[in-house]
Amino acid sequence: MKDIIRDRLNKMEDLEQRRMLKDVMTGLFLNLVEYQETLNRQIEERVFNELEPEEVRHDVYASLCPREELDPLHEFLYPMVPGDSEPQFINLAEVAAALSKQEEMKLCTLFLQCDTSQIRSLARSKRQFKGEMITSGGRYEITVRLKQSSVYTGRIEELYRIFRKNSLPWKTVHIPYAYKFMDCILISCASEWDNQETVKQISIQLEELEPYKHMNLVPIWNIQRMEMKIGGFPVPAADRVNYEHVLPLRRTGTEHGYLVDGEEANIRYIKRSEEEITVVSPLDKSDSWTMLKVTRPMNSGIGRMHYPLLSNRRQEGYIGRYIRQAGSPVRSKGGIARLTGAFEVSREVELEDVKILPPGQEIPLTYELNSFVSDQVRVQTDKYRMRLLFRAVARDRSLAGSYLSDDVLSFLVSEVQLIFPEYRCEGAWV
Structure with missing residues (x-):
């Protein structure tokens, strides 16, 4: 409307009439137009908010941070394994005992900034590498092999179990960093050490992979484990068998997502409202419950990210939300394209085609x-x-062609796999 008024004013040749009409429009009509536009925008936001699913509060964000730069007061990111924030200690007596029994002994964990195919090839090769362990008593030559770490992928699996306990729909978590950590397994040592010595440093030479090696990196995500006290005492539930444990959320923030963690036998079901969570349980006494707080990300403008912040957040419009909330099945290539294009990480890739192939044993580019x-x-x-x-698109080149490209495909394909369990889904580049 403002453009129409501006166009009409510019076409008036009489400057005095143009000035008078401009004063009238500016003083009265434009205010009405702006008021109407504000109301329309408020109605639009209200409709969008009504269709915003609960799962938005449980979007998972993740990144990497050097151990020495971990911020214990970060606004929304925490170590995936809380113990990672502490200096790592190696017990040489346990290492010696494991060597004598020919058991696996993990010395340290390192991060390989490689693509999926390199990580997969290294894991299959079972190559051995030379290294050095520096202790308070001297230097020792060691031989190690690399094994893909399950510490952080195990945390993702644990998160899935907690989602099930809370009766919440699971959405694939996009943390590719977790799949690029390798455990250094000690194979042998050139000489014996004194078990009373302390380890100061461990260095591993990875030959052609040396440029991709990073030590002392810690994966961080927006999930914090905490103990939350109940508000008052448990009260009998409507079934007169179980008890309701009310957990108030005002103090910790109602804008965040919360997951109840505990023994599955102690959780009948969970009720959620804007300001509290009610756990219906057979327990008649309980002071607190273990909770996972999924913190909504915020930008303070002070800290900086060493590695890209990745998430499984969707960025879909009104139609996408409506179709998903209505539970409409995906039956076409267009539906799959809408599904894969709804995520933030899909801004650099675009679905080109879908092919149905007979069963085969070839190893796909993507992983589950x-x-x-x-x-x-x-x-x-x-x-x-x-x-x-x-196919890759040139909207944003921060990840395109990088070591994370194949991981983005694996994330999107894994989400499609949840929709089509009757197929074995795999991804490839055009």
């Missing part, structure tokens, strides 16, 4: 992120393959 989601109904062998072909 939800391998812990069991399917006890369908037979896993002899499944037809759904190959999703993607």
Whole structure:
């Protein structure tokens, strides 16, 4: 409307009439137009907020940070494993005992900034590398092999179990950093040490992989484990068998997401409202419950990210939210394209084609992120393959062509796999 008024004013040749009409429009009509636009915007936001699903509060964000730069007061990021914030200690007596029994002994964990194919090839090769362990008593030559670490991927699987306890729908978590950590397993040592010595430093020479090696990196995410006290005492539930434990959220923030963690036998079901969570449990006494707080990200403008902040957050419009909330099944290539294009990380890739192929044994480019989601109904062998072909787009080049490109495809394909369990989904570049 403002453009129409401006166009009409510019076409008036009489400057005096133009001035008078401009004064009238500016003093009265434009205020009405701005008021109407404000109301329209408020109605639009209200409709969008009504369709905003609860799962938005449980979006998972993750990044990497050097151990020495971990901020214990960060606004929303915490170590995936709380013990990572402490200096790592190696007990040489335990190492010696493991060597004598020919058992696996992890010395340290390192991060390889490589793509998926390099990590996979290294894990299959079982190569051995030379290194050095510096202690308070001297230097010792050691031989190690690398094994893909399960510490951080295990945390993702644990998160899935907690989602199930809370009866919340699972959405694939996009933390590619967790799959690039390697455990250094000690194979042998050139000489014996005194078990009373303390380890000062461990260095591993990875030959051609040396430029990709990073020590003392810690994966961080927006999930914090905490103990939350109940507000008052447990009261009998409506069934007169269980008890309601009310957990107020005002003090910790109602804008965040919360997951109740505990013994599955002690949780019948969970009720949620804007300001509290009610756990219905057979327990008649409980002072507090273990909670996972999924913190909503915020930008203070002070800290900086050493590695890209990645998430499984969707950025879809009104139609996408409406279709997903209505539970409409995906039956076409367009539906799959809408699904894969709804995430923040999909801004650099675009679905080109979908092909259905007969069963095969070839190893795909992508890997499964939800391998812990069991399917006890369908037979896993002899499944037809759904190959999703993607192409890179030039909207944002921060990840395109980097060591994380294949991980982005794996995330999108794993999300499609949840929708089509009757196929074995795999991704590839065009």
